[in-house]
Amino acid sequence: MRKLTYGMNVSLDGYVAGPDGDHGWGASSDELFAWWLAEEQAVDVIAYGRRLWEAMSSYWPTGDQQPDATPAQVAFARNWRDTPKVVFSSTLASVDWNSRLVTGDPVPELTRLKAEDGGPLRVGGPTLAAAAMRAGLVDEYAVVSHPVLLGGGLPFLTTLDARVDLDLVETLTFPGGVVMTRYAVRH
Secondary structure, three states: OOOEEEEEEEEOOOEEEOOOOOOOOOOOOHHHHHHHHHHHHOOOEEEEEHHHHHHHHOOHHHHHHOOOOOHHHHHHHHHHHHOOEEEEOOOOOOOOOOEEEEOOOHHHHHHHHHHOOOOOEEEEOHHHHHHHHHOOOOOEEEEEEEOOOOOOOEEOOOOOOOOOOEEEEEEEEEHHHEEEEEEEEOO
């Protein structure tokens, strides 16, 4: 059975996007991009919710062609294009960039993907992750906290039906005051 990780950049007050949907508030560094690249290279499939898919697919298909792209950003963009992706949405008509679209309830498809042989899976987007969390499918959380308070927006975590106990398994610090904490679900 594959391991399923939910991880995103998060403000210190727990939001993945600001009140206006803005994602441009995080402290960026080559070290952080290199860490995200290693995380993405370690997975066989990335599962996206619609909003995160739209944010990622609006930039990363050509992110390596931007005149100010760093080597880490170039590598991330190329890996992003190559990695198989599953996009969960009831409103999108199609997706591209090595992706397939799944409409309807995401839990059966995430359950099927997790049960397959292969490398780890990553889920991105708090709405999709909430469905996976409620179904007990998430094995690990990677919280990349940025030193900013947004005061509202799209929360990283949603209300759950039951308590989930976690074990801290890794902590890393990055330039700009960014801290990654990785937690495993205690079974």
